[in-house]
Amino acid sequence: MASMGDTSPDVGRFARLQDQLAGYGFLAPWLIGFFVLTLGPAVASFYLSLTDYSGLNAPHWVGAENYLRIATDDDRFWTAMNVTFTFVLLSVPLKLLFALGVAVALNKGLKGLSLFRAIFYLPSLVGGSVAIAVLWRQVFSGDGLLNQALNMLFGYEGPSWISNPSTSIYTLVLLAVWQFGSSMIIFLAGLRQIPKDMYEAASLDGASPARQFFKITLPLLTPVIFFNAVIITIDAFKAFTSAFIISDGTGGPIDSTLFYTLYLYQEAFTNFRFGYASALAWVLVVIIAFFTAMSFLSARYWVHYDD
């Protein structure tokens, strides 16, 4: 006959199991989403990247052929890389600077802070939308708002910024920088966390506001700067909508706005090379992972955690 001592662990195990099951039950919506909508397609796309899948015919195994072609025999891949890196290198620092600048200004105890915060945040809410991309096209076209203003103020006849291959990418950079709102909010929160007494002590010692900014604000804000930089960089690599709408999916004029994601999209959906496009997607994953890893490695040299 089993004693109480023998059965109680079983009962305990059962209860624990029940708890765990309940936990997984509550997690189920997320778990199902992750496995069915994220992991499943990701695995499938890796398999497809090793095939010649056209979207219409059954996929055939081609091994690493797609990856070899990307590396050795695809001019437009390098064009897309060039455009994307130009965009990332310009838009990320500009957006960070801008967001930080506005956050610092707003943190000075401005009256109606919440109103300004809302106004500055607005572009981030609507900026990624199709409507704004369409608006951008109107503003920067040959007889658009910008040129009309330039003409009225300075009598300068501007080019069609959007349809000129040497300027089109900058309109997209500007559009990205304009959506600085969420980074700004995060900066603001970070600024609030810096203890006031540090500034008081510094000003007693005679440190100028500029010196206070560089010696107190910036170092203590580095974790937030780091966080924002990583997020913005990943977003910049993945940028798609603005170029898609403004160039009507062509990446034109003359591939000057051919973002990597746009090129990937074209290969899949207009050139029927889903296999090749899947390979492109995985190359992008590696690129983003590389830059994210580099940021984390560099972080130990410039990010100061308060511990």
Add this chain to the structure above:
Amino acid sequence: MLNRRKFLTNSAMLGAGAAVGSMPAFQAMAQEKTMRLYWWGTPNRAERTLGVAKLFEAANAGVKINGEVGGNDYWTKLTTMMAGGNAPDIYQLEPGRFADFARRGAALPLNDYLNKSIRTSKLAPGVLDLGTVDGKVTGMPLSLNAFALFYDTEAFKKAGLPPPSATTTWDDFAKISVELTKSIGKKNVWATGNCSRYLYAFQSWLTQRGKLLYTPEGAAGFTADDATAWYTYWNDLAKAGGCSSAEVQAMDKLLVDSNPMATGNAVMAIAFSNQLTAFQGVSKTPLAISSMPILNASAPSGLFYRPGLHWAIASTSKNPELAAKFIDYFINEPEAGKALQVERGVPVNTDIQALVQPSLDDVSKLTVEYIKSIEGRVGKYPPPVPLGASEFEERSFRPMADKVAFGQVSPKEAGEQLMADAKRILKI
């Protein structure tokens, strides 16, 4: 209130219902067949097309047709649906992509249905050839159109210049364009758009020189010199101020409403004859239609009748027979013809042509008259496009024209690069 027992009972009943429903006897009773129809175009086209769908439903009890209209994303959606195994039963194609889909096995060959479900006796001569790829009819042409030159009659009257006609050569066209632009004398308004990026205009230009855009084997039918001559012509015209600037031209997405003529930057356009109605819709002054410029009086006109659009049946369709019947109804039924008029181009059925002619508005009449007027001058329909043709057009031919216009490459370099791209992209 729904308690557990009730829930179970209800579920059981539902299950039983489903089981019964799938039994053949019950299926025969509720014999509703649903077909999906997918196309792109204006609201006007949607109204007409859905009108025909309604008529077909009325004539065929138990048939339901769901129309879906695509926009800019038409091709994306179509390929996504095909890749996902839920392609629409019937979908619209156009000549530039038609063979691409046919050769990839996405369209059902119609040969088995011809002269049975699909009557062909009244079709204009040669119509079926316009839907044939590799010896099989894989799409039904819905209309005929041809390349054409549209012009603003007022602009020519004001300038006191004779409008283009069937005898206007490319040299004349250049001279007229330069003079007309000067006479208009407005900033950012030219006589014509820079048409170097329109592959169909290049095709016509080549045909006049006895060349083909694509050979039957699927390679480029022209040389680097031919392409260079084409780019040179438009480059010279642009330099002389006769056609639109690179920046204006780069905004053209090859849709009616982005054409320089529609945006008010030009008063002439090289386009497809059935688009006259759409162009007139966005123009305040009356437009007229003529044929494209010619090389000289003895050379081929470069014109041919081409299918405006096709209907194709998805190779995965569960109701191919019914789909074939719908296509037959669409092109051969007088009531359908009346609903469609010439919105997609001149009907392929000659009886329908005669039937709709009297009821047309003036602009539509112009297009029908134009199609008839070139009857003696049209040449043979060129071979179907090779695989990769749309990629060649969108990723090489058009950007190359822009590169020349923006001065990034010379016409000579452009000709050579175009040939290299053609060799790389085009496959059989």
